[in-house]
Amino acid sequence: MSSAVPDHVLRELGRTEGDAASLGLLVRDQDTRRLVLLRAVLDAAEAAPATVCPPPLLDRLREDWALLEAAEHADRGAVRTVLFHPLVGPWAGRLLGGLTSGAPAGPDLRADLAHLTALAAAGAVRAGVGLDVRLTPRRGLVSLPTLGAVRSGTGQVRLSYRGDELTLSPQDGPPFTVRRHTDQTLSSADPRWLPVLMLRPVAPGSAPVSLDDVDPYGMEVGDRPSHRLSGAAHVDDRERKEWAQSWSGLEPLLRVGGEHRLAETAVLLRCMVPLGHPGGAGPDGEGAAHCSATRREAFGAVLSSKPATAAFFASTLVHELQHTKLSALTALVSLHREDATERYFAPWRPDPRPFDGLLQGAYSHLALADYWQRFALHARRVTHHDLAWAEHARCREQVGAVLPVLAGSAALTAEGRTLVNEMISVYHRLDDNPPPSGHLARAQAHVSTTKVIWQQRNGFRRQ
Structure with a gap:
């Protein structure tokens, strides 16, 4: 095991968790890398x-x-x-x-x-x-x-x-x-x-989060070509109020997913970059058109169109901050030795994915499955209850479709094997509270149909 990441921290992260101390390890490393990068800029200019x-x-x-x-x-x-x-x-x-x-x-x-x-x-x-x-x-x-x-x-x-x-x-x-x-x-x-609009601290003692729609490099992050990702957008006064209102309701909704969801937001999130709403139906079954993303070199930023509800705002942060965590972890330790060939089926994407993308997606969707299950178990309204179970069932089935590929890879390092084993334990723990049978059947049908369409589109007959 690499001394850069203690075993208990790697196991915490493998469960898509992490307390302030464990997450702080990732933050300190990323901040150090930023200072080294800036010094490299000065040296490169001089040379x-x-x-x-x-x-x-x-x-x-x-x-x-x-x-x-x-x-x-x-x-x-x-x-x-x-x-x-x-x-x-x-x-x-x-x-x-x-x-x-x-x-x-x-x-x-x-x-x-x-x-x-x-x-x-x-x-x-x-x-x-x-x-x-x-x-x-x-x-x-x-x-x-x-x-x-x-x-x-x-x-x-x-x-x-x-x-x-x-x-x-x-x-x-x-x-x-x-x-x-x-x-x-x-x-x-x-x-x-x-x-720049400063959104209030999401938890007591944490720092405010900027909603930055004027930084030119935020605009270019948002304009990069990406699957279902719209361009960055300036927000007017009305939209700023809407962002602030949605943000104000996040703390209790994140707590529903566990204290670790609030901790990762408080420790990792520094900046929101608002995106325009993409055309067409919303991704992954959401009612309103929505897109979000992170970028490895923009550690601490989440790019997102304004979610339709505070609950989807919370789930967006849960989803994207898993990418932030895993990207920061892979800067410290190598998790696999797979190449970047795009050949794997991922139920959340229509295109073949590299192994690293498969791992990233499974990790974030596992956290979503856990979050929506906890949300469903705490929901009082029937509509909230049904929506949460539907989201949970879909995410869980998507993760279940790719976990065998990850677990069966001989290219995992020792650290990668530990991480995937912890992911598997969380996946099986979700069985303690299964979704209603109707939601489960629809989720299974969705994943099966998605795979058939993917195979027809991409010419693959098997994983």
């Missing part, structure tokens, strides 16, 4: 030829880095709130790739380099360090990560900050001011300022 990182861009990068260091000296925690922001991950990874590719600096690389100015400015504002910089717009917005954005045209925006007041001077409009408050939020009477 890049002038065609890749021209001297004026390198000079600006050094100035931005110096501002970050000054801000961290003033308030380390404030700056790390910015550096550990989930959406910094996709930016840093892409910038590092651009700096090491050897390709001459193009518009994308220049825009990625310019974003460091915005990060440094956000860190300085949070740390209370004065500054005077020029920020470059992207998609009509000038972003201050974790804080908000300015609507602008194509010209740069000058930002000066002293005391608790920011002065923003766009090239194509009059200047205006933004006030910094003691809770680190910013506000302005000028409609050009778009603040």
